[in-house]
Amino acid sequence: MLAISLLTPPYATLSYATPAWLDASAWKCGQRVIVPLGKGGMLRAGIVVSVDDDSSVKEGVVLKECLWPAEREPLLRPEYLGMVKQLALRHMVTEGEVLGGLLPAGLRTSKIRLRILDGGKPRTVSMRDLAGMSAEERSRVGALWAGNAVEILDSTFDAEEQELCTLLVDPPWSVRPSAKRQIEVLEYLHDKGMLSRTRLLQELGSGISAALNTLAERGLVRIGPREGGTCESCEDESNECSFDFGEGFTLLPEQQVAFDDFSALLHDETPKSALLYGITGSGKTVVYLELAAEALAKGLSVMLLAPEVALACKLDSAVRKRFPSQECFFYNGYQSPTEREKTFRLLAKRTTPCVIVGTRSALFLPSPRLGLIVLDEEHDTSFKQDEGLVYQAKEVAHYRVQQSNGLLLLGSATPDVKTFHAVQQQAVSMGVMKERAGEGKLPEVSLLNIKNMKRSDGILAAECKKQIRETVERGEQVVILLNRRGYAPLMYCLDCGHVARCPHCEVGLTYHKGRERLICHYCGYSVSYPVVCSKCKGLHYLPMGEGTEKLEENLIEILPPDTKILRLDRDSTRRPGKMQRILDAFANQEAQVLVGTQMLSKGHHFPNVTLAVVADGDLGLNLPDYRAAERTFQLLVQASGRAGRGEKAGRVLIQTRDPGHYCWQFVGSADYDGFYAEEIERRRKRKYPPFVKLALIRASYPLDWNKGMEWVETLTEVARALGKEHDVRVLGHTPSPLPVLRGRKRFQWTLKSDDWISIRTLYYAMRNAVPRGSKLRLSLDIDPVNML
DNA sequence: AGCACGCCGACT
């Protein structure tokens, strides 16, 4: 009998009998199969996780027969299934949930068809048809299958690919305000990016069909197959590093030392982890590439991962230049399902070594013999996925190199405190690079105390505005970091003082002037502005605070009239390739000022930038998160790294209301070692990771469910009682930092322990205390990266 | 997630 993990709900692993219509040898571990489920005989896709499953099935359950394989050769290798099992155990979810979370959509569907070629004209049979056949008929198809006269058609969404809806114009859009349907479609596409027509109709209702056609006619939306090459954001390569990649490099002395050390680890036939600690601009990429060359020469595959698509693109073009004849696979979460499926399939079949470049999701690509995994900017929190399938890319990467005796190389200028601690404990080896590779020098950093500034003064101090203006007048460029997108984060009603809030999340709605809407940054809810005040029915609001959009507007007033300003945030980069275009335009000096959120601090290279301004340095410092200081330090050092990359010296100006904070003394000199020494002592004293294992258990229930609070209290009792027994400190329950999100009330418990097992035991007990199918949802976040 | 089952209220 076969044990099969379902790839869609209920995600269980169920036993199925091998049917008479196919030979038992047709079923293999790691293979995708189609199985019937439930009384209605619905069909599901699953992965065979065991072929001679002898696990006891509950008494009285009659086994169903597995219907058909979705492929002849298994998609997944045994090691891959091993990784899935580990992840499932670690995060206390089923293997089906793991598989469902990491396979591209097309590989999870049961809607495949068979093409039968028995002599005459070929006929096509769906899985549903097959399920409805008589036993004899199915056996006949089985015999043809065994004789290779049946092929699998899985082109279900090729049709969808032909009708992709792409937004062509940024807001504000020139449509009548009364055309609600059209605005709905535009807003939706703006939020979700490119979507197939079918999905759009599914998600917004088929009533929008006419509106969509109008938009297409008027040229606001394009309906058709995707245009151009494989990666739209990679089309233009002008923002890449100024290094001249070619047939191998001459390494600088520091790079050579680091390379030699890592190369020795690579040739050592045991799994190893290492950290490349190199300041911003020290040329880490060169070291990665030379190591990749070593691994390839040994016949091993290489994975290079970056925290974000734009950075992954840069890595990709660097790899293609360094290894022009080597096959290189690029993969990220923003690619279309078809594209991702294609890459996944190619790699699953592949046996010869290759290079894989991408973002964290690329980590789950099947790959032949992995010799090296590089995680660039390893401190970046995007390497942890905390929605849906929860995983920390660093851990998965570690597991993967463990399996293949490879090397995991983490690179950063500001390493994760946990990683650096592992280096100190000699669990991870380290290479250090403290010189900038080019002519650039580290910038001079100064703090600007804005404690006494009034709200009406705007967000930039006079001194700051002056420096921005002077820099622009000198013909140099400025980047301004403000971690708040939109126009104004709070809208006060002028008549009654009420603040406009999201009805699902209870957080303030952010005003976006360009779109004339109030938007919730947590759930995406949006209403058109002006909106009637829910308290006094007034229509007049006072925007409070300042986001990137307003900062951009204010800057226009204080700068010379012909100054061009660009804005880089989630709103201006929704459309594919847009981010790259903005970065390229800025790198080509088409604008003098770039305003943006943290996404602009990440590893981009602008030689003519001589001033970096951090508009609100404290933002984030006071978050209820033990890593707030680490996060702020990393962000600011990375942002500082944007200035002075060319020949001219750079300056960094940080505005703060709390100049006494210990973080600042180290940011000024980009002194990571100093910061680390201070931070690790604080963590030791206060018992925070890496000195304890920390986990967050989250509970949520619908706002209108009155039994919710009772259950939360019961769970606290369960947790407390078990915590005493297993030596786990239980803090909570406390309302989550966002007490209401997407219409659900949220609570959380913080758990501290010396080992993960006790924490899992507690979570297991809490989960069992809640009846199955309850409205209360529980989730476990191991080593959370954000406490929200 | 679906889909059946089942236990109450409004209707022919």
Place this chain on the structure above:
DNA sequence: GTCGGCGTGCTC
């Protein structure tokens, strides 16, 4: 009497 509301529970 019966139709149908959706709350609860199961899927090898």
